[in-house]
Amino acid sequence: MTDTIFAAATAAGRAAVAVVRVSGPKTAMTVGAIAGHVPPARSAALRKLFDAEGRPIDSGLVLWFEGPASYTGEDAAEFHVHGGPAVIEALVAALAGLGLRLAEPGEFTRRAFENGKLDLAQAEAVADLIDAETQAQRAQALEQLGGRLSAVQARWRAALTEALAMFEAAVDFPDEEVPADIAARARPVLAALAEELEAAAADVSRGTIVREGYRIALLGAPNAGKSTLLNALAGRDAAIVTATPGTTRDVIEVPMVLAGYKLLLADTAGLRATTDEIEAEGVRRAHAWAEAADLRLWLVDGSAVELGEIPRQLQPGDLCVVTKRDLPENDAGWKAIEEAEKRGLPVAPVTAKSPNDMAWLKELLAERVVEALAGAEPPAATRLRHRELLTEAAARLRQALTEADRLELAAEDVRLAARALDRITGRIDPEAVLGKIFATFCIGK
Ligand SMILES: Nc1nc2c(ncn2[C@@H]2O[C@H](COP(=O)(O)OP(=O)(O)OP(=O)(O)O)[C@@H](O)[C@H]2O)c(=O)[nH]1
Ligand SMILES: [Mg+2]
Incomplete structure (x- = not known):
């Protein structure tokens, strides 16, 4: 009992x-x-x-x-x-x-x-709703709790059941005319479904970024003004600022809320070749963070002579921030604008001393975040667990499509795809998996 x-x-x-x-x-x-x-x-x-x-x-x-x-x-x-x-x-x-x-x-x-x-997806949404710190997290969790993912999953599952019935009929009546015809009819259904599952799996990252935070890396040469900018954006002295190049060695992550989304802003060690072991490790961490970030801000001291190292992780969509606009402009500022144009990066000249500049930069960042995460509809699937299952189901369907001549094998692949989909909402997971999901809750919920 x-x-x-x-x-x-x-x-x-x-x-x-x-x-x-x-x-x-x-x-x-x-x-x-x-x-x-x-x-x-x-x-x-x-x-x-x-x-x-x-x-x-x-x-x-x-x-x-x-x-x-x-x-x-x-x-x-x-x-x-x-x-x-x-x-x-x-x-x-x-x-x-x-x-x-x-x-x-x-x-x-x-x-x-x-x-x-x-169901399981809704139970996860309960945890997300309790953890929600931003309006975007709340809205996403509420959609999932209301059964958005469950409804999409049910539609996919119904399409699979139908395809499976076709295959099973073909397997059961091998002597009739039906088999070849039926397989041919199931094929486009499965292909369309595989595509939809792949799209949903790709869209999971939007959901996980809303849940975990949109990652923005501040990168640039030593003394570019990264820590100063981080403090100005965060509105507090989170990072040490000094006139000595090489001040920051660790990655300093500061959470922020912008346009209703959670952001993680990271100040990093200035990029340069160095024999100092601690600083070198800091530079390595800066590169790793830049790699995984959703947006990179390349900071250049516009009043400096030398441009310094350009972060190798820069990609279209990133931002070039020319700092210290309050000081007389120098070679590094002009070179940065040239480099940024070559790479198709927008340039934002600012000084951390100006609240107006900071408000404007925040607006630019908010635009980026909204563009990356808002979309026409919230993502249906929001967790890595969902992505793994969607990817597995899609792969099984792709496999089934290659087995058109061997209906039994194809039917088995479709069955495995269905099982993967069932695990998104279902109760067929082993105790250990369920235990892990519910253990992340607080007591009393
Ligand atoms: N005038 C002026 N000085 C600035 C501005 N931003 C930063 N500085 C100064 O530039 C120097 C370096 O600033 P930091 O923010 O420590 O630079 P950083 O990029 O974090 O440097 P590292 O941690 O060494 O890589 C400090 O003396 C700051 O006061 C600015 O907008 N205007
Ligand atoms: Mg610093």
Whole structure:
């Protein structure tokens, strides 16, 4: 039999209200023991709450949900009490005293999943919604929770079932006229589906960048003004600034929110050949970050004589930022503009001292982020787990298409593609995989 579990659903600490939730077969007994008797389902009742010895704990709202009409699909209840640590401690002690067990992270949602209240993609969306710090993250998670990925998955799955039925009919009636004809009819369906799955897999990166942050690397020669710019954009002294070239050695990542999107801004070590072991490691890290970034800002001190090293990772769409606009312009500034034109990079002359320049640069960055992430529709699939499964399903379909003469093999490939798709939303994953997904939740959800 399932345990009855409890946990504070609200964060620890002092608050006006805290919510403690309970789920499982002993819920009605628990509500009766603590709140006197079970109130009507799904309506708030103000009650005095008592422990097993009859001592008052607090007074608060009690909500009773009779399964399956609850979040978890089981009998469940919520106690809305005053949000002080001592109140919660006393309530939790009373619940434990009744033989209930403290929930593990994500266990309420896990039960909702087991009871068919939501599928795996929706359960992941619950975690994303709780973790959402930006409006873009919130909107994306809400779409997925509402079943966007689940609906697309169902459509793909239905197309596969149809194709599979054709193959199976062809395999079952090998002597009839049908086989060759049927395989020919299934082929364009599978080809179109493979293409759609590949497109969705490619689009996953948009979703993961929204979730994890759009990565912008600040690159350039020592003293170009990278750390100064990072501080000005972030609005705080995150990185050390000095007149000594080679000041920054580590990558300094600063999260920011721009146009509703999460950004990760990285200040890096100035690029130059060096025999200093620490600085050389810093330069290596700068290159690695530049490689993986979604956007690179190449900074050049416009008042310098020498242009310095040009980051080799620059690509079309990146930005050339000519810094120290407040100082007299010199050779490096002109050379940078020439180089940028050659590479098709827009040039932004700024000084970190000017709030107007910083506001303008932020607007430029916001445009880039929106252009990269907004799209006409939010991405359906948003996690690497989804991408792996979509890629696998597409590869199986591609394989099936090469097996047109051997229908049994083709049918098996289509079946494997279907299984990969099922795992996006489904319950056919081994315990270990499910455990890993739900372990990322907080306790009480
Ligand atoms: N006048 C002026 N000075 C600036 C500006 N930006 C940076 N500086 C100065 O340039 C020097 C180097 O600035 P940093 O921000 O440390 O340069 P960096 O690119 O991070 O240098 P490394 O960490 O050594 O690679 C400091 O003395 C800054 O005060 C600017 O817009 N105007
Ligand atoms: Mg620096």
